[in-house]
Amino acid sequence: MIRHVVMFTWTPEATGEQKAAVPAELAKLPGEIPQIRRYEYGPGINPGNRDFVLVADFDSPEDFLTYRDHPVHRAFIEKCIDPIAADVARAQYVLPG
């Protein structure tokens, strides 16, 4: 299994509506992209740390790349993430088992 982890810091100008759209739209992606095995995300609960986290699991590196480049995923990033992301930290690692 491959785990993809992303942490977002929002811009100071990001509105509550824009921030709320992120989990609302993420909820639709597993129905559109069958390569997603687990998809667990939420707003950071401790001020001073990152604002939002996504943890996504895939069966293989190829499935992760299919997800990464999927048009529905790219459209989500362009619409919901790019306008409010001040910083994005990413990594992928091999999940045991």
Place this chain on the structure above:
Amino acid sequence: MIRHVVMFTWTPEATGEQKAAVPAELAKLPGEIPQIRRYEYGPGINPGNRDFVLVADFDSPEDFLTYRDHPVHRAFIEKCIDPIAADVARAQYVLPG
């Protein structure tokens, strides 16, 4: 459930031995800190992204704090992380279910 996610970027000077000590020492922590429910970590596999990721799950915010401040955990950070960490990104979020 509370999920704690941490991503590390190592310094250019970090040695292979120092980097290998991180997962080797992390493997000991669940045996020492019973509040840890899940503990999944590994080196980042894509150059240009973060170098190491840890995803840790706890039953409650209190259990997370017990872990965070546990002497065994603090000793691990001081010995293995602080000497080689160029950047650390952290967040905690509520895990559904």
